[in-house]
Amino acid sequence: MRKPKSKSRELRKQRRFAEQEEISLLNEWIEFQKPDSGSNPLSLPPLPSNAPVGRLSDGTFSRYAGSTKFSELPISKKTMDGLKKSDYVSMTEIQRASLPHALCGRDILGAAKTGSGKTLAFVIPVLEKLHRERWGHEDGVGCVIISPTRELAGQLFDVLKAVGRYHNLSAGLLIGGRKDVDTEKERVNELNILVCTPGRLLQHMDETLSFDCSQLQVLVLDEADRILDVGFKKTLNAIISQLPKHRQTLLFSATQTKSVQDLARLSLKDPEYVGVHEKSTTSTPDRLQQTAMIVPLEQKLDMLWSFIKAHLNSKILVFLSSCKQVKFVFEAFKKLRPGIPLKCLHGKMKQGKRMVIYSQFCEKRSVLFSTDVASRGLDFNKAVDWVVQVDCPEDVASYIHRVGRTARYASVGRSVLFLTPSEMKMLEKLQEAKVPVQFIKANNKRLQPVSGLLSALLVKDSDLQDLAKKAFVTYLRSIHIQKDKEVFDVMKLPIDEFSASMGLPMTPKLRFLNQKIKGKKMSGMQLDNADKDIANLATGAFREDLGGPRGKLDIGDHEEADVEKGFLLSKDAEHEGEAKASELGPILPATRVLKKKKLKINIHRPVGTRVVFDEEGNTLPPLARVADAKNVDNSSLLDQGKREEYYVKMREELKQADKEDKAQDRQRRREKRIKGKMKWKKQTMDKEEDGDDEDDSGSEGERMGDRKRKRSKIYFDSDSDDGKTIEDRDKLVKTDSISLSEQEALALKLLSSMH
Numbered sequence: 001m002r003k004p005k006s007k008s009r010e011l012r013k014q015r016r017f018a019e020q021e022e023i024s025l026l027n028e029w030i031e032f033q034k035p036d037s038g039s040n041p042l043s044l045p046p047l048p049s050n051a052p053v054g055r056l057s058d059g060t061f062s063r064y065a066g067s068t069k070f071s072e073l074p075i076s077k078k079t080m081d082g083l084k085k086s087d088y089v090s091m092t093e094i095q096r097a098s099l100p101h102a103l104c105g106r107d108i109l110g111a112a113k114t115g116s117g118k119t120l121a122f123v124i125p126v127l128e129k130l131h132r133e134r135w136g137h138e139d140g141v142g143c144v145i146i147s148p149t150r151e152l153a154g155q156l157f158d159v160l161k162a163v164g165r166y167h168n169l170s171a172g173l174l175i176g177g178r179k180d181v182d183t184e185k186e187r188v189n190e191l192n193i194l195v196c197t198p199g200r201l202l203q204h205m206d207e208t209l210s211f212d213c214s215q216l217q218v219l220v221l222d223e224a225d226r227i228l229d230v231g232f233k234k235t236l237n238a239i240i241s242q243l244p245k246h247r248q249t250l251l252f253s254a255t256q257t258k259s260v261q262d263l264a265r266l267s268l269k270d271p272e273y274v275g276v277h278e279k280s281t282t283s284t285p286d287r288l289q290q291t292a293m294i295v296p297l298e299q300k301l302d303m304l305w306s307f308i309k310a311h312l313n314s315k316i317l318v319f320l321s322s323c324k325q326v327k328f329v330f331e332a333f334k335k336l337r338p339g340i341p342l343k344c345l346h347g348k349m350k351q352g353k354r355m356v357i358y359s360q361f362c363e364k365r366s367v368l369f370s371t372d373v374a375s376r377g378l379d380f381n382k383a384v385d386w387v388v389q390v391d392c393p394e395d396v397a398s399y400i401h402r403v404g405r406t407a408r409y410a411s412v413g414r415s416v417l418f419l420t421p422s423e424m425k426m427l428e429k430l431q432e433a434k435v436p437v438q439f440i441k442a443n444n445k446r447l448q449p450v451s452g453l454l455s456a457l458l459v460k461d462s463d464l465q466d467l468a469k470k471a472f473v474t475y476l477r478s479i480h481i482q483k484d485k486e487v488f489d490v491m492k493l494p495i496d497e498f499s500a501s502m503g504l505p506m507t508p509k510l511r512f513l514n515q516k517i518k519g520k521k522m523s524g525m526q527l528d529n530a531d532k533d534i535a536n537l538a539t540g541a542f543r544e545d546l547g548g549p550r551g552k553l554d555i556g557d558h559e560e561a562d563v564e565k566g567f568l569l570s571k572d573a574e575h576e577g578e579a580k581a582s583e584l585g586p587i588l589p590a591t592r593v594l595k596k597k598k599l600k601i602n603i604h605r606p607v608g609t610r611v612v613f614d615e616e617g618n619t620l621p622p623l624a625r626v627a628d629a630k631n632v633d634n635s636s637l638l639d640q641g642k643r644e645e646y647y648v649k650m651r652e653e654l655k656q657a658d659k660e661d662k663a664q665d666r667q668r669r670r671e672k673r674i675k676g677k678m679k680w681k682k683q684t685m686d687k688e689e690d691g692d693d694e695d696d697s698g699s700e701g702e703r704m705g706d707r708k709r710k711r712s713k714i715y716f717d718s719d720s721d722d723g724k725t726i727e728d729r730d731k732l733v734k735t736d737s738i739s740l741s742e743q744e745a746l747a748l749k750l751l752s753s754m755h
């Protein structure tokens with residue numbers, strides 16, 4: 001029994017020794033052939049195919065900058081075996097350009113098109129760094145990889161596990177939405193590599209007492225531009241402040257930022273800018289065929305339905321702008337049974353379900369309706385055939401990431417972007433950013449209207465109707481809050497028609513638009529004629545050659561000529577439309593907004609026209625009541641001194657009465673406000689208790705809108721019974737005081753005439 005033990009100990013010793021030898025060799029090799037800082041390994045010629053690799057017979061080492069195969073790099077046998085096992089042999093361009101720099105410990109700022117293999121460009125240096133440092137379980141956290149979404153983090157974790165399968169390193173996936181935080185807390189310090197989303201990492205930094213990153217060797221930000229943007233700013237700053245400054249930092253994205261501020265936050269040291277596709281004529285993969293077409297808002301669902309029906313054998317990824325829309329389109333289309341499995345993915349789904357959907361979509365032909373949660377980084381196993389952007393992306397970067405879910409690595413892919421007539425500016429922006437989008441015209445004959453079917457569904461199903469309303473509101477709100485006003489203008493959208501196209505019997509109220517339309521004349525919400533012309537130019541179903549299994553967009557020469565003509569015409573028409581719009585004033589949505597009736601006060605009204613009646617109904621002269629007052633001794637009023645005294649007293653009384661009125665009014669308003677607040681609080685609590693899952697894109701906006709409205713009520717006193725503003729009331733008080741002095745003069749006249 002003892003013999004085998006000592007044998008295995010011996011074996012382990014030998015293995016450790018061999019590993020030590022390998023590490024020394026790798027360190028020497030890396031140091032000897034270090035590429036010059038700032039050099040581009042892609043500019044070097046590849047090694048001859050049968051050239052020796054590693055230590056050469058003369059004691060020097062082979063050049064690794066410029067190599068094309070993983071086997072030509074100074075990497076460990078364990079990583080090499082992992083790569084082989086996953087069938088990775090030749091490097092992609094970003095791997096060739098960045099790995100030689102990253103392996104010798106430099107900070108990297110890497111940018112390359114979607115699907116070009118950026119994941120391996122950081123996974124390999126991470127494994128190698130920890131391996132060469134002989135990192136073990138007892139050393140704790142040596143590397144942190146941060147990803148913006150949970151799915152992407154999961155995918156990175158899978159790649160790390162596959163390539164690092166022969167290493168003795170431990171790794172963990174720390175992402176939100178998982179219930180086992182306590183187990184994570186117990187084990188997090190035993191992990192060497194953490195793959196995480198920013199929120200979960202910060203949660204551990206804040207809550208896990210023993211959590212220690214002080215020995216961190218490498219920090220990786222995948223989709224770096226997304227992690228560095230405002231959405232994650234606070235979280236990332238808090239994370240960075242707790243990490244040691246002496247470390248290697250690797251940043252990768254398809255749309256990279258070079259902002260000095262961002263880099264300062266990360267304390268990068270002389271980073272290598274590796275932008276392999278900077279000189280490329282396009283910013284998207286060459287194998288990706290991209291098209292765009294005008295689809296009026298009210299025809300989007302018809303168009304989408306027709307598209308799905310025409311591609312029943314494809315794997316289609318459909319992007320919509322909010323969770324509610326994803327839910328509605330998914331639920332409604334599911335009920336209409338298009339003949340292909342439908343799935344949906346959005347940020348409000350439980351994490352477990354999200355993972356299941358993600359892996360199911362990797363496997364089968366189907367349609368996945370998704371928000372931008374699936375737009376970045378995800379690599380769906382079997383190629384996605386089509387990316388359909390039903391709602392316009394918020395910017396060019398977002399477009400690039402969305403279409404990047406297809407045509408990955410060596411595969412081909414196609415995409416189509418629906419643009420409403422008012423979003424045409426996006427096409428220009430894409431062209432400026434070197435995105436080769438071809439404008440196409442659709443075939444009207446193939447359009448299969450779905451609005452009628454949706455109406456019938458919604459009449460029967462009140463839940464679906466409710467969902468449709470929410471989807472309608474969140475879509476318009478998402479347009480309303482978009483930053484790029486050149487592309488997104490909610491006031492130009494045909495709101496009533498859009499509502500009808502979703503099958504809604506009535507246009508839901510859009511309270512968030514009140515501010516915009518206040519004071520403007522309401523008109524039927526219609527597309528401007530010119531806009532309609534543009535829309536008609538390209539409306540209709542896709543010209544498809546359905547002969548092949550997937551169907552192809554028929555954009556042959558003849559079609560292209562049409563398309564080109566359509567595009568040019570539409571531009572002219574658009575300008576014409578602008579001119580008309582400015583003549584007519586802005587187009588306003590036909591929502592029902594109650595206009596507050598303003599009470600007009602004429603401060604110049606003639607004094608003394610107020611008519612007072614006695615008990616028998618006879619008219620009395622002005623101020624007769626004052627003159628008749630019981631406690632007034634008329635004769636005494638003739639005395640100048642007493643008269644003055646009387647007026648002073650009257651003024652005092654009036655002031656006092658005015659004060660009391662105001663106090664009462666304030667009290668009434670305060671009570672009303674408190675009541676309103678209680679009601680609002682109760683509603684919010686009820687909502688929370690109901691677990692109403694709100695939308696990422698819109699609900700917060702709406703809540704804020706509600707709060708603002710409530711706040712505005714405090715200042716704009718629409719609560720008061722008479723509907724007057726505070727200003728109005730001030731004016732009234734002023735009016736009264738003007739007339740009072742004049743009334744005094746009149747009273748004098750009257751009294752003297754009575755005598």
Ligand SMILES: Nc1ncnc2c1ncn2[C@@H]1O[C@H](COP(=O)(O)OP(=O)(O)OP(=O)(O)O)[C@@H](O)[C@H]1O
Nearest residue numbers: 090091092114115116117118119254377379404409
């Ligand atoms: N050297 C390689 N050889 C073969 N396949 C590779 C190689 N490198 C990457 N791939 C494959 O290419 C696909 C895309 O890789 P990856 O997800 O790393 O791209 P990416 O550049 O990170 O994309 P995105 O910008 O969308 O995140 C994956 O399926 C991956 O397995």
